[in-house]
Amino acid sequence: ERPDYIYLRDLFRKIREEFKITVTTQTKRLPYVPSEEELKRYYNIVWQARNIKHMLLIKVLLYTGARVQELVNLKIEDIDFDRCQMRINQGKGKKDRVVPFPPNFRETLIIFVDSEKSKGAVYLFESNRKTSFTTRGIRKILAEYAAEAGMSQSISPHKLRHFLFTWLKKQGLDDALIQPYSGHETRQSLEIYSKLSLTDAQEAYNDKIDKFPI
Numbered sequence: 001e002r003p004d005y006i007y008l009r010d011l012f013r014k015i016r017e018e019f020k021i022t023v024t025t026q027t028k029r030l031p032y033v034p035s036e037e038e039l040k041r042y043y044n045i046v047w048q049a050r051n052i053k054h055m056l057l058i059k060v061l062l063y064t065g066a067r068v069q070e071l072v073n074l075k076i077e078d079i080d081f082d083r084c085q086m087r088i089n090q091g092k093g094k095k096d097r098v099v100p101f102p103p104n105f106r107e108t109l110i111i112f113v114d115s116e117k118s119k120g121a122v123y124l125f126e127s128n129r130k131t132s133f134t135t136r137g138i139r140k141i142l143a144e145y146a147a148e149a150g151m152s153q154s155i156s157p158h159k160l161r162h163f164l165f166t167w168l169k170k171q172g173l174d175d176a177l178i179q180p181y182s183g184h185e186t187r188q189s190l191e192i193y194s195k196l197s198l199t200d201a202q203e204a205y206n207d208k209i210d211k212f213p214i
Helices: 005-018 036-049 052-064 068-073 103-118 135-148 157-170 175-182 187-193 198-209
Strands: 085-088 097-100
Touching: 036 052, 036 135, 052 068, 052 097, 052 103, 052 135, 052 157, 068 135, 068 157, 097 175, 097 198, 135 157, 157 175, 175 198
Parallel strands: none
Antiparallel strands: 085 097
């Protein structure tokens, strides 16, 4: 039998009133999102290191909003260069989705992929041991560049994800156009989002991404 939540709510309210119990709630802090100036300073350090694999890894995180585990699992065969899309298999919640990347990133990416394929690579980003990067390894790479750039806070894959979606919002993109490739799904938004196609989302993405700071 399911509990009567309304009855329980009223009961606890009466108990609080009778015993003069004050309920304190902790203010939920917003996640740290680097500014455009901070991101440019950060990427300048990445650029100066001249590590092509690190440059592309960070750009894929920034352009697609992929989660770090999703990036680790990304295979070369999951990239559609004609459509400028990457397929995320078994993402959060065991769901598949497709994420776009900028058309002007395609040529750089395909040169890198061809080089990796000639070495027998299966995953987009592999270590020298011919295995996919680990989530810990990627976090360490990002954190080391942040320390070298003198960032006030460290940079993580999730902070780059936050930056992309915050930036797209500032460009005027509606949540409904961000959701299809962000992997977010809420009960309130599901009905609206289900009516939108990835084509609509990618057209809006392509229209704005040319202005991206990196």
